[in-house]
Amino acid sequence: MKALTTIILLILSNIFMTLAWYGHFKFKEMKWFGNPGLIAVIFISWGLALFEYFFQVPANNIGYKDNGSPFSLMQLKVIQEVITLIVF
Template identity: 50%
Template sequence: MYERLLPIALLLGSNVFMTFAWYGHLKYKSTPLMAVILVSWGIAFFEYCLMVPANRLGSAVYSAPQLKGMQEVLTLLVFAGFSTWYLGQPLKWNHWAGFGLIAVATWLIFLD
């Protein structure tokens, strides 16, 4: 059970860092772009510190396509919360529908 859950937890944590690295600066549009890039790189370092072990450990239980599919669904879940609560931009029905289609695609990846 631990072998199955730890990669998911690490992927979730890495997605929190990466979402802040990619989109957190949108609240600070007056900050110079070079500063935003450097801060984003710094945040992305911590994302890699979680993502690489998640994939390494997860590969003992999941295939690479399964890991990628999980990562995409987790990214969308983290982003949905981030967009709503941090950026103040709640998702609309069509966003949820598109994200749902990606979730269906991930489900397909897990079929034998």
């Protein structure tokens, strides 16, 4: 169960991180958003990235083998990178 929880939280964290990194490219297409300046884009991206950490940190904590889960640090990192490629 901890392994599945870890993977779900990592997927959620990657969705928010992808939005934070690349979502601002779509802002101009949103008529209600207008044309935000660089500072606005930075703060919006930071706000989205904050939610990424709300999922990433617990995922790594729950999934780490010293906390009773099956994943080593290396395995958590590989899982994270695979999920990043799939989400992107």
